[in-house]
Amino acid sequence: MGVRELGLPQRVSSSGELPERVTIWEVGPRDGLQNEKSIVPVEVKLEFLDRLATAGLTTLEATSFVHPKWVPQLADAEQLLAGLDQREGVRYPVLVPNERGLNRALEAGVGHIAIFASATETFAQRNLNSTLDEQFSMFEPVVTRALAEGLEVRGYLSMCFGDPWEGAVPAEQVVKAGTRLLELGCSQLSLGDTIGVATAGQVEGLLAGFGEAGVDVGALAVHFHDTYGQALANTLAALRCGVSTVDASAGGLGGCPYAESATGNLATEDLVWMLDGLGVQHGVDLGALVETSVWMAERLGRPSASRVVNALGG
Ligand code: HMG
Ligand code: MG
Numbered sequence: 001m002g003v004r005e006l007g008l009p010q011r012v013s014s015s016g017e018l019p020e021r022v023t024i025w026e027v028g029p030r031d032g033l034q035n036e037k038s039i040v041p042v043e044v045k046l047e048f049l050d051r052l053a054t055a056g057l058t059t060l061e062a063t064s065f066v067h068p069k070w071v072p073q074l075a076d077a078e079q080l081l082a083g084l085d086q087r088e089g090v091r092y093p094v095l096v097p098n099e100r101g102l103n104r105a106l107e108a109g110v111g112h113i114a115i116f117a118s119a120t121e122t123f124a125q126r127n128l129n130s131t132l133d134e135q136f137s138m139f140e141p142v143v144t145r146a147l148a149e150g151l152e153v154r155g156y157l158s159m160c161f162g163d164p165w166e167g168a169v170p171a172e173q174v175v176k177a178g179t180r181l182l183e184l185g186c187s188q189l190s191l192g193d194t195i196g197v198a199t200a201g202q203v204e205g206l207l208a209g210f211g212e213a214g215v216d217v218g219a220l221a222v223h224f225h226d227t228y229g230q231a232l233a234n235t236l237a238a239l240r241c242g243v244s245t246v247d248a249s250a251g252g253l254g255g256c257p258y259a260e261s262a263t264g265n266l267a268t269e270d271l272v273w274m275l276d277g278l279g280v281q282h283g284v285d286l287g288a289l290v291e292t293s294v295w296m297a298e299r300l301g302r303p304s305a306s307r308v309v310n311a312l313g314g
Contacts (some may be wrong), residue, residue, distance in 0.1 A: 023059065024268060025190070026052055028296075030061040032071050032093060032253025033263055034102045036300065042076045044299050047082050051295065052250060055288035057268070062116070064095035067106040069243035071203040071257065081108035093154060097128060102142045106149060111277040114147055115139045115186070118158035118311075119177045123158055123194070127258040136180055143184045155186030156223065158204060161198035164260045171209040181215055189220055192248055193234065195262045196227025200237035207241040221245035224266045226252060226305070231266035232274055239280070246271060249286060251293030252305035267306030269293060288313075 029049055033040050036055050045063075052060055064083065070073035077094065085286055086092060093112035096102050105113055118124040124132045139155075146153050159166075160174045178189050191206065201221070210220060222238040224231035224247070252267030269289055275282050286308075294313040299303045304310060 006120040007284075013087075016042045017242075018239050018278060018280055019242070021244065021283075022239070022275055022280055024271065025059045025061065025223075025245055026057045027061045027247050027252060027265060028052065028253050028268070029221070030063055030074070031247075031256075032249045032251070034064065034071050035253070035255035036073055036263075038300075039073055039075075039135060040299065042079050042083065045076075045080055046113065048250075048292070048296055049084065049092075051288070051292040053090050055292055056284040057289075058090050058283065060090060060092050062092040062094055064094060064243075065101035066097055067072045071150045077229060078104065078108055081110065091152075092208060093152075095156075096146075099139050099145070100143055102146060109221060110151070112152040112154070113142075114154040115142055115155055115184075116189075117181055119161040119169055119174045120159045120166050123163055125157055126165075127158065129257070132177070138186070139181075140184060143186065147185050148260060153186050154188045154190060155181035155184070156190045156192055157181060158192040158256075158259070160191045161193045162195060163200055164195055171206045174206060175213050175215075177208045178210065179215065182193065182215065182219060187214075187219070188224045188245065190245075191220060192223040193225055193231075193258070194256055194259045196225035196231065198224065198234050199230055200233050203234045203237040204241055207238065207243065215284060217242035217297060218244070223247035225254065225262055225264065226266055227261060227263045232270055235266060235313075236274065249291060251296055251309055253300075255298070264305045267293075267304070267308065267310040269306045271310035273308045 066076045096105050096113040121132045124135050157178045224234050229290040248268040249272045251264035252264040252266045254265035256262040272284050272286050290313045293304045293309045
């Protein structure tokens with residue numbers, strides 16, 4: 001299937017302050033594929049990563065070194081890293097929850113890891129088999145050693161807006177947990193709307209909360225799932241607050257196996273379309289990206305969730 005002639009969105013500059021350039025943190029190979037019912041063969045994952053790099057994405061979250069029984073879809077992490085043809089100028093972060101995961105990641109030669117915490121007690125239990133406090137004790141030696149080994153460390157914080165078991169999550173609780181991750185030594189904190197319930201005002205409120213706590217907005221990234229169709233609106237709200245790193249997943253793949261009702265991530269193509277319209281640079285070739293998602297949808301046997309992929313890739 002080819003990509004239709006691109007009718008590019010009309011460029012109209014925004015009235016609010018927007019960053020000149022946005023870094024897209026592509027999570028499709030990890031957040032996208034961790035949630036697939038079937039296990040995607042490692043050769044397909046490798047081609048997916050290669051195509052994403054060809055499309056101009058420079059941060060490709062490749063896989064996770066978690067317990068293979070917890071996420072069997074990513075049990076091939078070692079094999080994937082061994083087969084990865086790493087491109088110059090592209091970084092390939094991986095998720096690591098604990099010291100066992102860090103050992104595996106170091107043996108595989110990774111240069112960038114992400115730890116992932118929960119802002120709520122219930123999700124810490126369900127996703128990491130630990131309490132909210134225990135998760136920080138699990139991460140502390142991981143971050144210390146990773147930094148000593150010269151790795152970059154990102155921190156994720158999940159359930160920043162709503163939690164399927166605990167309901168709305170107070171901003172103060174999120175700021176407290178997020179600040180702890182930064183204090184551990186994470187260079188960036190990605191705020192996750194794991195189940196996609198946030199709306200734009202909440203996003204502004206939470207970012208203001210981090211600002212009041214003395215956190216530089218440059219250290220923050222946003223990670224929206226699109227369950228209620230708010231991911232793009234929430235991203236625009238975050239950009240207007242000064243955020244310039246946005247997580248997205250090619251074709252809108254994604255979800256979390258341990259969070260009821262989590263659906264796909266913000267689709268990278270939908271993000272790119274909006275950024276093009278706003279005149280914000282991102283470095284991605286939309287046509288090549290749409291072709292990649294059409295190709296991946298064929299491998300997975302179902303259409304992409306991305307509106308832009310469906311508009312351009314049919
Ligand atoms: P546990 O069962 O409590 O682990 O799991 P344990 O420490 O008790 O160890 C039990 C056994 O597992 C031991 O083996 C360990 O060696 C082994 P045994 O001695 O019995 O033979 N083990 C491991 N093996 C391989 N790799 C490892 C590892 N760790 C222990 N890393 C654990 C605790 C944290 C490991 C588990 O809960 C886990 O793997 N959780 C990961 C869940 C996950 O990946 N969720 C999805 C990612 S988070 C997400 O998607 C949200 C995000 O997108 C942001 C958002 O949307 O909000 C990031
Ligand atoms: Mg996620």
